Amino acid sequence: MMKDWEVVIGLEIHAQLATRSKIFSGAATAYGAPPNTQACLVDLAYPGVLPVLNAEAVRMAVKFGLAIGAPIAERSIFARKNYFYPDLPKGYQISQYEQPIVGRGSLEIVLDEGTATRIGITRAHLEEDAGKSLHEGLANATGIDLNRAGTPLLEIVSEPDMRSAKEAVAYMKKLHTLVRYLEICDGNMQEGSFRCDANVSVRPRGAEKFGTRAEIKNLNSFRFVEKAIQHEVARQIELIESGGTVVQETRLYDSDRDETRSMRSKEEANDYRYFPDPDLLPLAIDRAFIESVRASLPELPDQKAARFVSDYQLSRYDAGVLSASRETGAYFEAVVARVGAAHAKLAANWVMGELSSALNRDNLEIDAARVGPQSLGGLLDRIIDGTISGKLAKEVFEAMWSEGRDADAIIEAKGLRQITDAGAIATAIDAVIAANPKQLADYRAGKDKLFGFFVGQVMKATGGKANPAQLNDLLKAKLGGG
Amino acid sequence: MSWHARSVAELAGALERREISSVALTGHFLDRIGALNGALNALITVTADQALADAAVADRRRAAGERGPLLGIPLIHKDIFCTDGVRTSCGSRMLDNFVAPYDATVVARLKAAGAVMLGKANMDEFAMGSSNETSHYGPVRNPWDLDKVPGGSSGGSAAAVAARLAPLSTGTDTGGSIRQPAALCGVTGIKPTYGRVSRYGMIAFASSLDQAGVFARSAADAAAALGAIAGFDPRDSTSVDAPVPDYAATLGAPLTGLRLGLVKEFSEALEPRNGALIAAALDVFRALGAETTTVSLPSLPLSVPTYYVVAPAECSSNLSRFDGVRFGYRCADPRDLRDLYERSRGEGFGAEVKRRIMTGTYVLSAGYFDAYYLKAQQVRQLIAGEFRAAFQRVDLLIGPTTPTPAFGIGAKIDDPVTMYLNDIYTIGANLAGLPAISAPCGFVDGLPMGVQLIGPHFAEGRLLNAVHRYQLATDWHDRSAPGYA
Numbered sequence: 005m006m007k008d009w010e011v012v013i014g015l016e017i018h019a020q021l022a023t024r025s026k027i028f029s030g031a032a033t034a035y036g037a038p039p040n041t042q043a044c045l046v047d048l049a050y051p052g053v054l055p056v057l058n059a060e061a062v063r064m065a066v067k068f069g070l071a072i073g074a075p076i077a078e079r080s081i082f083a084r085k086n087y088f089y090p091d092l093p094k095g096y097q098i099s100q101y102e103q104p105i106v107g108r109g110s111l112e113i114v115l116d117e118g119t120a121t122r123i124g125i126t127r128a129h130l131e132e133d134a135g136k137s138l139h140e141g142l143a144n145a146t147g148i149d150l151n152r153a154g155t156p157l158l159e160i161v162s163e164p165d166m167r168s169a170k171e172a173v174a175y176m177k178k179l180h181t182l183v184r185y186l187e188i189c190d191g192n193m194q195e196g197s198f199r200c201d202a203n204v205s206v207r208p209r210g211a212e213k214f215g216t217r218a219e220i221k222n223l224n225s226f227r228f229v230e231k232a233i234q235h236e237v238a239r240q241i242e243l244i245e246s247g248g249t250v251v252q253e254t255r256l257y258d259s260d261r262d263e264t265r266s267m268r269s270k271e272e273a274n275d276y277r278y279f280p281d282p283d284l285l286p287l288a289i290d291r292a293f294i295e296s297v298r299a300s301l302p303e304l305p306d307q308k309a310a311r312f313v314s315d316y317q318l319s320r321y322d323a324g325v326l327s328a329s330r331e332t333g334a335y336f337e338a339v340v341a342r343v344g345a346a347h348a349k350l351a352a353n354w355v356m357g358e359l360s361s362a363l364n365r366d367n368l369e370i371d372a373a374r375v376g377p378q379s380l381g382g383l384l385d386r387i388i389d390g391t392i393s394g395k396l397a398k399e400v401f402e403a404m405w406s407e408g409r410d411a412d413a414i415i416e417a418k419g420l421r422q423i424t425d426a427g428a429i430a431t432a433i434d435a436v437i438a439a440n441p442k443q444l445a446d447y448r449a450g451k452d453k454l455f456g457f458f459v460g461q462v463m464k465a466t467g468g469k470a471n472p473a474q475l476n477d478l479l480k481a482k483l484g485g486g
Numbered sequence: 487m488s489w490h491a492r493s494v495a496e497l498a499g500a501l502e503r504r505e506i507s508s509v510a511l512t513g514h515f516l517d518r519i520g521a522l523n524g525a526l527n528a529l530i531t532v533t534a535d536q537a538l539a540d541a542a543v544a545d546r547r548r549a550a551g552e553r554g555p556l557l558g559i560p561l562i563h564k565d566i567f568c569t570d571g572v573r574t575s576c577g578s579r580m581l582d583n584f585v586a587p588y589d590a591t592v593v594a595r596l597k598a599a600g601a602v603m604l605g606k607a608n609m610d611e612f613a614m615g616s617s618n619e620t621s622h623y624g625p626v627r628n629p630w631d632l633d634k635v636p637g638g639s640s641g642g643s644a645a646a647v648a649a650r651l652a653p654l655s656t657g658t659d660t661g662g663s664i665r666q667p668a669a670l671c672g673v674t675g676i677k678p679t680y681g682r683v684s685r686y687g688m689i690a691f692a693s694s695l696d697q698a699g700v701f702a703r704s705a706a707d708a709a710a711a712l713g714a715i716a717g718f719d720p721r722d723s724t725s726v727d728a729p730v731p732d733y734a735a736t737l738g739a740p741l742t743g744l745r746l747g748l749v750k751e752f753s754e755a756l757e758p759r760n761g762a763l764i765a766a767a768l769d770v771f772r773a774l775g776a777e778t779t780t781v782s783l784p785s786l787p788l789s790v791p792t793y794y795v796v797a798p799a800e801c802s803s804n805l806s807r808f809d810g811v812r813f814g815y816r817c818a819d820p821r822d823l824r825d826l827y828e829r830s831r832g833e834g835f836g837a838e839v840k841r842r843i844m845t846g847t848y849v850l851s852a853g854y855f856d857a858y859y860l861k862a863q864q865v866r867q868l869i870a871g872e873f874r875a876a877f878q879r880v881d882l883l884i885g886p887t888t889p890t891p892a893f894g895i896g897a898k899i900d901d902p903v904t905m906y907l908n909d910i911y912t913i914g915a916n917l918a919g920l921p922a923i924s925a926p927c928g929f930v931d932g933l934p935m936g937v938q939l940i941g942p943h944f945a946e947g948r949l950l951n952a953v954h955r956y957q958l959a960t961d962w963h964d965r966s967a968p969g970y971a
Binding site: 277 | 568574576584590685689722723724802806809812814823827855
């Protein structure tokens with residue numbers, strides 16, 4: 005019989021810090037340079053060279069710590085993690101072990117159904133990235149590219165607080181949003197700037213003890229995280245239910261086959277022989293520095309979302325979507341600035357609807373949208389003042405997107421604004437008159453004010469496009485009994 | 487007086503008065519190296535052409551009106567300092583083919599001061615040894631007796647100055663590697679405060695202990711060289727941003743009232759003839775106005791075991807970069823990655839280096855870390871604390887540099903623990919990061935012995951001043967090894 009299993013997930017996320025130079029050397033960190041052109045003697049671990057800590061990386065780590073409400077260590081220690089690998093030039097990685105720079109914090113995630121959960125963050129520490137081994141195009145040889153060696157990383161370790169793959173993805177997305185808000189990481193997952201190791205275990209629901217966990221390494225997309233965890237959970241449950249036991253091991257996710265497979269077991273694991281790096285003094289951070297960083301913090305995603313709810317009466321869901329990136333929030337607020345806060349919901353619908361689908365379709369970032377916030381605001385103005393209907397506005401938006409012109413120009417060019425064909429207007433008038441015999445009789449009996457009623461009805465019938473002057477003349481004549 | 491018998495100040499004066507050019511002076515020392523190094527094996531590499539070219543530059547700088555205590559003065563660098571375009575072997579097969587692409591800060595600063603490098607000095611492999619016998623290039627011989635070791639690890643640097651192949655040389659001191667060979671070769675050697683001289687470009691043995699320093703025939707000469715290399719370097723995070731005093735200017739101060747503390751733990755069980763030399767040195771200092779007292783540092787006898795945990799731990803990690811991948815020795819036809827690592831390191835490193843890497847790997851391993859590494863760090867703090875307390879009472883500590891004079895080549899090399907005990911008096915200063923100096927103080931069995939002075943942090947000036955006044959009152963430092971006058 006199928007037991008009721010509870011899934012327990014903790015994530016270790018490596019965020020590449022967006023510093024211009026490396027964490028312990030002056031070499032550039034830019035992605036995609038020819039192999040080994042951005043590796044200086046320090047990165048190559050030449051005899052005699054020494055590491056010097058990049059102050060900007062420290063500032064970024066502090067920023068992150070403050071944003072998750074974590075204490076910043078006034079004294080933290082860099083340690084050496086010793087192991088041999090060709091892409092690790094020193095034979096050790098400089099990391100932080102016992103005394104990390106960022107202590108315990110947390111992050112709130114909101115699932116689709118609107119339930120909020122707080123995920124604990126155990127710690128975050130600074131470390132250096134390794135280089136890369138290259139195999140493509142090399143026969144019987146391995147190439148080493150050390151451009152990435154020494155790139156600063158912030159490793160963010162969560163508590164085992166997540167209970168489903170969906171929660172894990174929501175947490176990862178929230179973190180992704182946060183590091184980009186803070187401008188400490190470009191978040192580019194394809195280039196490996198933001199990657200994840202997932203610790204996954206299962207236990208019978210209600211059990212206190214955690215099950216044995218497997219660590220799935222190097223997941224570099226939200227989709228892979230979700231699929232890898234789902235697969236791993238299924239594998240563990242199947243294993244246990246068929247009488248087996250989960251072993252503690254490191255596994256790799258193969259996205260082509262959608263499965264995880266064993267990389268090394270605990271027995272094969274390295275003894276990293278951590279010890280404090282004698283080349284680097286303990287990192288001392290004073291209160292004044294922490295406060296100066298705190299003063300430089302931008303409005304954070306949760307704060308922005310809360311403000312959108314209170315200032316614009318948006319739903320929590322809409323506010324969450326619109327604050328998911330700084331750029332989306334800025335776009336939305338620029339539209340609102342033009343159309344007025346009273347029309348914020350309209351602006352929200354358009355940003356999350358037409359704009360978002362057009363961006364997705366063309367695979368563009370919001371900064372590169374073919375319709376900027378001012379143009380979109382101009383279009384919404386025409387909806388608000390009744391010039392065009394919402395339905396027509398979608399057509400206009402598509403034209404704006406493809407032609408790059410503003411709303412009024414499109415409306416003008418497409419003749420969406422007005423109907424000037426006297427026959428068409430007359431037909432509409434006839435229909436309105438025929439449908440409203442009582443109002444006609446009242447008007448003819450002297451109720452002049454009803455003229456406005458007839459104008460409105462005809463405008464409605466023509467989608468607001470009837471030429472007002474023509475309509476006026478024709479309507480007067482027809483109501484007069486012509 | 488022959489050129490090689492003169493002090494650095496005398497040579498600088500002669501250069502300034504145009505009695506000799508730097509090119510001629512450099513040529514004189516190169517000739518001496520050519521004639522004498524074959525027997526001594528003090529130098530691994532002689533950079534004659536470069537030296538003469540650099541000397542010509544120094545002469546032009548002087549002709550242009552530049553002056554300086556080291557402008558045009560020849561010297562020798564320990565082969566642990568990276569020298570741009572010159573092989574930097576660190577005494578190891580591992581780096582036999584390694585031509586450094588940059589200058590160490592020590593090298594760059596001496597170059598900027600106009601000093602002329604004659605070559606690179608032999609040394610124990612990766613500075614691991616106390617006799618210079620672990621060098622891939624063979625042992626250095628002591629000028630006072632060619633069958634004896636010069637001490638180590640900076641044995642080549644010490645022997646070169648003792649044999650007057652150069653008036654100055656650089657060295658490094660992790661557990662006594664400047665002071666012990668200085669004592670055994672009858673020269674003056676100073677290890678500055680940890681952080682006083684940049685470690686950038688100095689191939690690391692034990693990063694928390696390594697410190698660069700100099701060998702000279704006198705404290706006055708050493709002061710000139712130390713002044714050139716001391717000072718903050720932004721490329722070494724452990725270098726200290728503190729002003730560098732004018733060491734030469736403080737040399738002449740009288741020693742009246744200087745409080746000297748004889749280290750009790752150093753004088754107990756001292757071989758009587760060695761003890762007599764230290765007692766005689768104390769008499770000289772008292773005659774110069776110093777007050778002497780005895781000071782106890784009860785944890786100091788734990789220095790050697792503490793050191794032989796900390797230093798191997800750090801070296802096991804520092805030497806991981808020598809993997810046959812990017813530079814240095816690479817085994818022939820590696821079958822796979824593991825084979826590349828195992829044979830490159832197995833064939834590239836000598837026995838003592840391997841012993842220390844294994845010891846260090848062991849003490850850092852899971853399950854042993856607390857019992858060894860952590861405990862050693864605690865003892866280290868204890869020793870540092872006792873030194874701090876001692877310097878509340880005295881200005882300098884004094885004692886022997888070594889337990890015995892130079893021993894025979896081959897006598898201790900197969901007995902590591904006996905070898906390690908050579909550094910029993912010197913290691914404490916490294917563990918506490920203190921400056922210390924060794925100066926010649928007499929002879930046992932016709933071989934030179936050294937007196938060691940240890941100061942509080944950044945008291946290099948006080949150490950040089952004390953030894954300078956001592957050397958004005960004695961002539962041990964002027965004695966020349968037979969045949970090298």
